[in-house]
Amino acid sequence: MKKSYAFYMDASRCMGCKACVIACKDGHDLPLGLNWRRVPECTGGAWAEHADGTYTQNVFSYYLSVACNHCESPVCVKACPTGAMHKTEDGIVQVDATRCVGCNNCAWNCPYSAPQLDKSKKHMTKCNFCRERLEVGQKPLCVAACPARALDFGPREELIAKYGRANIAPLPPASMTEPNLAVVAHKDAQPANTRKPFLANKEELS
Amino acid sequence: MKKNHSNHGAHSVSRRNVLKFGVASGAMASVGSLGLGSIFCPAAQAAPALPHEDFLTSVCANNCGSTCILRPVVQEGRVMRVDTDNSVEDNWQEGIFQVRACPRGRSMRRHMYAPNRLQYPLKRTGERGSGKFERISWEEALGTIAGKLVECKTKYGNESICSLYASGVQVGALMRRESFYRLMNLMGGFALGTSDYSSAQNQYGMKYLYGQSGYSGNPTSDIAHTKLAVFFGLNITETRMSGGGLQYEVLEAKRKGNTRVIVIDPRYTDTCITIADEWIPIRPGTDAALASALAYVLITENMVDNDFVRTHVQGFDASSMPEGFAPNLSYKDYILGTGEDATPKTPQWAAALTGIPATRIIQLAREIGGAKPCYITQGWGLQRQAAGEMNTMAVAALAALTGNVGLRGGNNGDLDGYSPGVSPRLPAGTNPVKARFPTFLWLRAVERGTEMTALRDGIQGADRFPANIKFIWNYAGNCLVNQHSDINETRRVLSDTSKCEMIVVMDTHMTASAQWADIVLPSASYLEQPDIVGPSYAMNTDWLAFTTPVKPFFESRPVYDVCVDLAKRLGIEKEFTEGRSREDWLEYLYETNCRKNMPTLPETLAEARKVGLFMRAKNRDALPVRFADFRNDPVANPLKTPSGKIELFSPALHTIGKTWELEPVLGNRIPPSPQYVATWEGFEDKEGKAKFPLQMITSHYKGRTHSHYASVDWLLEVMPQVLWMNPLDAQKRGIEHNEIVRVFNGRGEVRIAVKVTPRIMPGVVTMPQGAWYKPDANGVDHGGCANTLTLYRPSPLAKGNPQHTNLVEVSKL
Amino acid sequence: MMHYEFALVLFTVLIQFCAGLALLVWLAGVHNYPALEKRLWRVILACGVVALGGSTMHLANIMHAPFTLTQVGTAWLSREIASVSFFGLLVLLRVLNVGGNKLNPVIALVGLGTVYVVSQVYRVPAVPFWNTIGTELGFFGTALALGGAGLAVFLHDSKEAEDAPRALSLAAGVCVAGIMLSLVQPLLALQGGAAALPEGSLVQTLNIAHGLGLPRLLAAVLGGFILCYGLVRGCKCNAMVLIGFALIAVGEVAGRMLFYAANIRIGI
Incomplete structure (x- = not known):
């Protein structure tokens, strides 16, 4: 059994700068409309106006940085009719471009929008954990890029044992796919099963 | 073209440890091998390139205050992609850490080879x-x-x-x-011109208050040495976003000091997200009112540092007023209402102006007064206002009042302070035009x-x-x-x-x-010319990069x-x-400047280029404490103000206020001490607000540096130009999130998508500055350029740009 | 803005029409009218071919289509393609007159199975509007509504089956039942969505859908009514039955467009 990894992100450090998104886009040469790593903004709270012209509020906001979580129960793999979407021995979920029919079924099933169709390449694409970099002892592009040092990665079992699986809004409940994403919660983190419309930057997630 | 591929191999084995989880422990382990503290360490590219890749050393040198290291992967003279700096293991305490570029720098390839790049004269x-x-x-x-x-x-x-x-x-x-x-x-x-578009009002205000203009405070890392830091409008996380710069410094410093940080800002900025323990929203342009009310509580509740004020401050009260001026022109008289305007600056008075409940103002004053040291600082936005000089001075005055000037972990209340290493510049000579x-x-x-x-x-x-x-x-x-x-x-x-x-x-x-x-x-772009580059102004690190260029784009030079x-x-x-070629100049500067500052650099520029980046340790606890000499002995080490003291009453300003010819509009006056001034197109401009009821600020936006990088489609895709508006204001106007709206006043109109978010206070909108102007035939801007709406009217003292002072209305199309 | 892929709308509606019609061929004993039966199998085959052909428009790389049959063990989508193909093969046999009409019940049951398999592709936990029993009910509803209406049209038009009141009333009855089932789907979908999606999503969805929702409802109800009225009157008014069928079909297509537009996922 080869060593397998999980992503780690410290939401108390993440400032939502999106250097990870652009580093990934540049390094993997992704076209417009595709971003393997994405940064959802979770915002909530309300304002109260008082008679003296003052305000009180309980506003909060935080970011997460999410790519493919190379889940333990990868619903994308289960949904794939061709076997193109598969989980390798080292736990990386990846697309075999020579088989992919580009039906988008994996994308429908993934609550993280990890698989994305590259229309010009005619197949689904997704985060491959920078396999080519891992193989030569380098960090994934996004991890190496993070100006806030909020992103990291490490041995899957160790990380998940220590931090559990990401179960924070606006992500789906961890039980859906068992993501290999360990998150240090922001102080204002909301539970994943909240039904509040906290996702504040849908437009930026393309 | 020089390639430094050969340097990568030697360190590749040790880099395997990146796979061990835990950046911090890795960093600590590597300190010894770098021998920090005593020597300069060549920050060689330790990570191996992928087998087919060659890296160059290059930079993003834009005006965000940081310089970032970029490592372009080059093929046939063309940038194929850009990698991050990974030359050292992070060790923030020692001032050695990777200069990781933000998304702007990381988009360099797209920026360089964009369709709107200029090709020919x-x-x-x-x-x-x-x-x-x-x-x-x-x-x-x-x-x-x-x-x-x-x-x-x-x-x-x-x-x-x-x-x-x-x-x-x-x-x-x-x-x-x-x-x-x-x-x-x-x-x-x-x-x-004198001064700049960034901080003119601050530079002038601080000159009269502290005798020194600009960047005069302790480096922001100093918050590690205090229990309380108060950021008046400082949005360091967005404006100093690079990983080699202040965002990272403050993040680490806050953790080290377990420092409570309060951010006062009209927006719930990204600084609020990662740095703040509490956000206090405030109406734009009313910072001086808040500061005055805080001073009121500090004075009335005996929390002023009287010893410090007595020896270091002029014009705090009647006893320290200079000869020849009415005693009640003092700062204290202004605050307590015994001065000319006869208005006590009570928390209740400020509450109605700032939008902050009086109880919170009182509590904040007690927090500031009860903490020693307290790191009081300000951002650049509150001074880029119609009476910005007053805002900047009023906030900085709090640091003097509480005796936090010249202390480790304290500050003088000025903008985020820095201590960057030296980098050389071509000598410009002297301008005969005075x-x-x-x-x-x-x-x-x-x-x-x-x-x-x-x-x-x-x-x-x-x-x-x-x-x-x-x-x-x-x-x-x-x-x-x-x-x-x-x-x-x-x-x-x-x-x-x-x-x-x-x-x-x-x-x-x-x-x-x-x-x-x-x-x-x-x-030619940054990556297309060889140069010697060091940290920009808003950094506390000490390094030099010797860049190797790629082929210039078409005929660019x-x-x-x-x-x-x-x-x-x-x-x-x-x-x-002077008979020097371009390369001669670089070698000359290398010898006369770089090697002088960093004696352990290699003998020749060529050798230095092979390595690329050199970084020098600089312990965070050894960063300068500004005004420490003055604090210790104000007589022997006076400030550059006329009195040598901090001037809460400035005779010079008093004269200016009486003699300068100012356009007679609301707020165009220059008081001799830090005061709140109601201004045109501010919260108290009732006439203006009748037509255009919303205050519009033009905050910095992470998708670009000012207008730099504003056309990069990669960035626009994930950071589109939008107007922020509070849900209460949106509801009143029937405006929905993501809808295209009209933003207008008497000067122009912008069509822009709106982000309806509680992260901005009611009555205020922000149109982030720097988006590119795209007028249609009727002069309506579709690019979201804030300056379609700003007023060309200088602030009274600095004659600076008050681009956060605007009134607008927003409506559905 | 509504987002849907018309290729998928076309594919699912047509396949369900085929399955419904095949079911009614068996139930209504259409083998008693050989010419009509032959005609119907041809119609089913043609529709199936159009459906399959259309569905490939949805694929980014049709060259890899053969691989889609490889994951029958795990992926409902593979099963869908296999099931549709098998159904198509059986229909082809009937068209070529292989196997005789004892195949009819087999084809009918395979058709029903196919409808079920297709519905399972949409039982996606991440898409609460889809992940309800309403999806199965709706898909069966479409099959019955269009199958019933389709048979009615052909029966009504057939000289051979001029006097087949039992078959006609069966067709009409199945059609009406199908319409009702089909209309239950959005109710269950909304319930499912409301239970799982963030507050406000439901309103947003209804905002998006309301332009098409009412026409869809009207088309179904009116279509069913006109069709039945045409049949009950016993008039020779083919046009009325045809209009009824067309309205029902339009309703189902519109309903399916709404269904796809409700592809709102949990998460990011």
Whole structure:
């Protein structure tokens, strides 16, 4: 059994700068409309106006940085009719471009929008954990890029044992796919099963 | 082209440990091998390239305050992608850490090879501003420019030739603006503005308060040494976003000190997300009111540091007022209501202005008064206001009142402080032209420069400016149009080619300013010219990068080379070059500057280039404590104010307030002490608000640095230009999230998508500055350029740009 | 803005029409009218071919289509393609007159199975509007509504089956039942969505859908009514039955467009 990894992100450090998104886009040469790593903004709270012209509020906001979580129960793999979407021995979920029919079924099933169709390449694409970099002892592009040092990665079992699986809004409940994403919660983190419309930057997630 | 592939191999084995989880532990483990604290460590590219890749050392040198290391992967002279700096293991405490670029720097490839990148010199063919150009040769372009320079010098004098304020290249020995300065100084001088668009009001306010203008506080890392830091409008996380800069410093410092941070800002900024323990929303332009009310509580509840104030402050109360002034002109009299305006600055008084409940103001004052040291600092936004000088001074006064000046973990209340290492610059020489106008008033100098006086327009070095501006050189800047207030006014003045006769824009891209040029010159980018680059101003690290270029884009050229060619045509080549080639200059600066500052650098520049980046340890606990000498002995180490003390009452300002000729509008006055001033288009401008009820600020946006990178589609895709609006304001107007709306006032109209978010306070909207101006035939801007709506009216003292003071209305289409 | 892929709308609606019609061929004993039966199998085959052909428009790389049959063990989408193909093969046999009409019940049951398999592709936990029993009910509803209406049209038009009241009333009855089932789907979908999606999503969805929702409802109800009225009157008014069928079909297509537009996922 080869060593397998999980992503780690410290939401108390993440400032939502999106250097990870652009580093990934540049390094993997992704076209417009595709971003393997994405940064959802979770915002909530309300304002109260008082008679003296003052305000009180309980506003909060935080970011997460999410790519493919190379889940333990990868619903994308289960949904794939061709076997193109598969989980390798080292736990990386990846697309075999020579088989992919580009039906988008994996994308429908993934609550993280990890698989994305590259229309010009005619197949689904997704985060491959920078396999080519891992193989030569380098960090994934996004991890190496993070100006806030909020992103990291490490041995899957160790990380998940220590931090559990990401179960924070606006992500789906961890039980859906068992993501290999360990998150240090922001102080204002909301539970994943909240039904509040906290996702504040849908437009930026393309 | 030099490639440094060979350097990667040696360290590759040790880099395997990156796979061990835990950056911190890895960093600690590596300290020993770097031998920090005593030597300079060559920050060689330790990580191996992928088997097929060669890296160069390069930089992003834009004006965010940071310089970031970029490691382009190059094939056949072309950047294929850009990797991050990974030359050292992070060790923040020692001041050694990776200079990781933000998304802007990481988008460099897309930026460099964009369709709107300039390829050839261009000559205007249509009306000025029409955007119609034809390609010309460098020969013709430089011939035209040199001819016009000589003509303007002869006909109107050197003062008619202006190098416009521009900051698109903020660091670098040869790629900065010094090349043109040097050329013009050798030609007899040129018109140059005083101060800048960034912090003019702060620079002037602090000059009168502390005798020192700008960046005078302790480095922000000092918050590690206090239990309480109060950020008045400081949004360090977004404005200093790089991983080698202050965002990272503050993040680490807060954790080290377990420091409670309070952020006071109209927006729930990204700083609130990662740094703040509490956000206190405040109406724009009312910071001085808050500061005054805090002072009121500090004074009335006996929390003023009387010992410090007695020995270090002039004009706090009647007892420390200078001779010849009414005692009740003191700061304390102003605060307590025994001064001229007879209004006590109670928390209740401030609550109605700031929107902050009085109880919270009282509590904040008690927190500040009860903490010692307390790190009080401010951002740059609250001074970029109609009475910005007062905001900046009133906040800084709190640090004096509480005796936090000159303390480790304290501060003087100024902008985020820094302590960057030295990097060399081409010597620019001395400008024989002494008359200078405030930078923001360049457009006024185009239209009626000779009418501008010291008392009315803040002319320095002369009573009156001697010429109208006839020639504008605009290198790597967008203040010609995009970043200057009131674009429609700018268009009106620039359209008349008899006023400014020639505009030359040298830039990398077809910017809004380039659209208004007569001659456009394509500039080589940061990555396309060899240079020596160090940390920009807003950094506390100490390093030097020796960059290796890729092939310039089409016919683009480095500014230094262009200035050499102009010098040839002007007959001053020998003086300009001193017989040195470009490479000679770099070697000269390497020897005389770099090696002097970092004696352990290799003997030759060529060797240094092979390594690329050199970084020197600088312990965070050893960063300077500013004003410590003054604190310890104010008599022996006086400030540069006339009294040598912190002047809460400034006789100089008192004189200015009585003698300067100011346009009679609400708020255009200069009090002698830090006071709250209600201004035009501020919260108290009732007349203005009747028509345009929303206060609009123009905050910095992480998708670009000012207007730099604003056209990169990769960035726009994930960070689109939007107007922030509170749900309460949106509901009133029936506006929904993501809808395109009209934002307008008497000066212009912008169509922009709206982000309905509780992260901005009610009654306030922000249109982040820097988006590129895209007018339609009716002059309505579809680019989201805030300066379509700002007013071209300088602040009273600094004559600075008050681009956060605007009233607008927003409506559905 | 509504987002849906018309290729998928076309594919699912047509396949369900085929399955419904095949079911009714068996139930209504259409083998008693050989000419009509032959005609119907041809119609089913043609529709199936169009459906399959259309569905490939949805694929980014049709060259890899053969691989889609490889994951029958795990992926409902593979099963869908296999099931549709098998169904198509059986219909082809009937068209070629292989196997005789004892195949009819087999084809009918395979058709029903196919409808079920297709519905399972949409039982996606991440898409609450889809992940309800309403999806199965709706898909069966479409099959019955269009199958019933389709048979009615052909029966009504057939000289051979001029006097087949039992078959006609069966067709009409199945059709009406199908319409009702089909209309239950959005109710269950909304319930599912409301239970799992963030507050406000439901309103947003209804905002998006309301332009098409009412026409869809009207088309179904009116179509069913006109069709039945045409049949009950016993008039020779083919046009009325045809209009009824067309309205029902339009309703189902519109309903399916709404269904796809409700592809709102949990998460990011």
